[in-house]
Amino acid sequence: MNRREALAAILAGAGEAAIVAMLGFVSRDVHDMADRPNHMYLLSSMGLAIPVAVGVALSHRGHTVAIEGDGSVLMNLGALATVARYAPPTFCAVILDNGVYETTGSQPTASRTADLAAVARGCGIARVVEVATADVLESAVGASRDDGGSPMVIVARVEPGGTPGPWILEPPPALAERFQGWLAARGVSSPDALTRADRSS
Amino acid sequence: MTDKEKAPAYAAAMAAGMRDACIDAVLTVPCSWFQQWLADHVDVPGGWPTYYVTREEEGVGLASGLSLAGRRPLLAIQNSGLGNSINAILSLPVLYNLPFIVLMSMRGLDGEPNPGQVPMGEASRRLVEEILGAPTSLVHDLVSARTAFTIAAEAASLAGRPSFILMPDPGRLP
Numbered sequence: 199m200n201r202r203e204a205l206a207a208i209l210a211g212a213g214e215a216a217i218v219a220m221l222g223f224v225s226r227d228v229h230d231m232a233d234r235p236n237h238m239y240l241l242s243s244m245g246l247a248i249p250v251a252v253g254v255a256l257s258h259r260g261h262t263v264a265i266e267g268d269g270s271v272l273m274n275l276g277a278l279a280t281v282a283r284y285a286p287p288t289f290c291a292v293i294l295d296n297g298v299y300e301t302t303g304s305q306p307t308a309s310r311t312a313d314l315a316a317v318a319r320g321c322g323i324a325r326v327v328e329v330a331t332a333d334v335l336e337s338a339v340g341a342s343r344d345d346g347g348s349p350m351v352i353v354a355r356v357e358p359g360g361t362p363g364p365w366i367l368e369p370p371p372a373l374a375e376r377f378q379g380w381l382a383a384r385g386v387s388s389p390d391a392l393t394r395a396d397r398s399s
Numbered sequence: 400m401t402d403k404e405k406a407p408a409y410a411a412a413m414a415a416g417m418r419d420a421c422i423d424a425v426l427t428v429p430c431s432w433f434q435q436w437l438a439d440h441v442d443v444p445g446g447w448p449t450y451y452v453t454r455e456e457e458g459v460g461l462a463s464g465l466s467l468a469g470r471r472p473l474l475a476i477q478n479s480g481l482g483n484s485i486n487a488i489l490s491l492p493v494l495y496n497l498p499f500i501v502l503m504s505m506r507g508l509d510g511e512p513n514p515g516q517v518p519m520g521e522a523s524r525r526l527v528e529e530i531l532g533a534p535t536s537l538v539h540d541l542v543s544a545r546t547a548f549t550i551a552a553e554a555a556s557l558a559g560r561p562s563f564i565l566m567p568d569p570g571r572l573p
Contacts, residue, residue: 218464238467242490246460249452250491253464253472256424256450276453280461284450371559374467374495381468 199332200357202227207332208292211339215261218251220270222301223362230363235380239366239373245274248291255289258381261343268295268309281349282322283396289349290342296358304358318351325350402570406435409544409569414440416548422473424465425449426458430477430504455480456487466497475502478523488531498555502564527563534562540573
């Protein structure tokens with residue numbers, strides 16, 4: 199599947215989840231395909247889509263999906279350990295693995311030799327799924343909505359290529375404010391509910 | 400106050416300040432100066448939900464996510480981690496107007512035994528104030544160890560970006 203097919207599958211499976219999309223072609227495509235208030239687009243901050251999404255999930259407590267790329271995740275592998283340790287069971291990180299830094303000219307990443315699914319399992323994530331087709335990806339993302347007792351990481355093999363959507367022109371504070379409004383309308387958990395579920399202890 | 404009394408006294412003052420500022424979560428890559436504060440007041444029943452992150456910039460990401468969700472997190476780091484986090488701070492909470500407090504220990508200044516801390520120690524305040532444009536509060540005694548938190552919270556809210564509390568070695572404070 200190509201990037202847009204994968205993103206369409208993720209959006210279909212995620213539905214009304216809180217979605218944090220990484221920078222570059224991913225955010226641009228999601229914005230172009232289906233811009234909604236439950237989407238938070240990162241315009242920079244490579245490697246931080248998962249941490250931002252974990253922060254949202256710790257309070258939102260509903261279905262939260264981070265969309266990352268292999269190059270971006272490789273920049274911050276420790277985030278997978280944090281997901282395993284603290285993320286709520288309705289958290290899902292989808293890693294679109296195309297083996298290249300596509301936004302900067304498709305230079306090869308280390309995911310050609312580093313098995314990201316194995317890294318996720320090694321970090322303590324019990325629900326790790328590897329997918330290569332859009333229908334299986336959509337099902338997996340949908341399944342992550344259910345409380346399976348632990349967060350999920352999906353590694354999706356994607357073909358590089360495809361013209362990205364246009365640049366996102368909304369001012370970043372406006373993007374954040376819209377996402378905050380969507381979260382607030384759903385109600386955040388009380389401070390007492392912001393407990394630390396430390397699976398490492 | 401004896402040196403032995405200082406760490407617990409400052410830790411208690413900081414915890415009181417956090418309650419004054421309605422902090423509701425703590426994210427940290429800890430500094431040894433935070434040891435007593437974390438063990439006695441923060442990461443204890445009745446303290447705060449405490450998340451130990453793997454890198455300071457990861458903590459910036461989590462704090463940004465919590466801030467998006469309407470929370471009031473505190474990110475506690477050593478200044479050596481500030482350098483790791485410059486782009487994370489500028490491209491997330493500064494870019495998107497997300498306020499939260501960063502409590503930062505100021506290693507590498509007078510009396511620092513580790514020469515590896517010195518270059519960052521000398522650069523830290525300039526980085527925070529000139530590069531990040533962040534409001535700062537300096538802890539210089541027991542009173543300011545408490546009041547810094549409400550000052551920082553208000554400053555962050557007004558500025559729409561993180562506000563820093565700079566914490567020297569408690570052993571060198573009055």
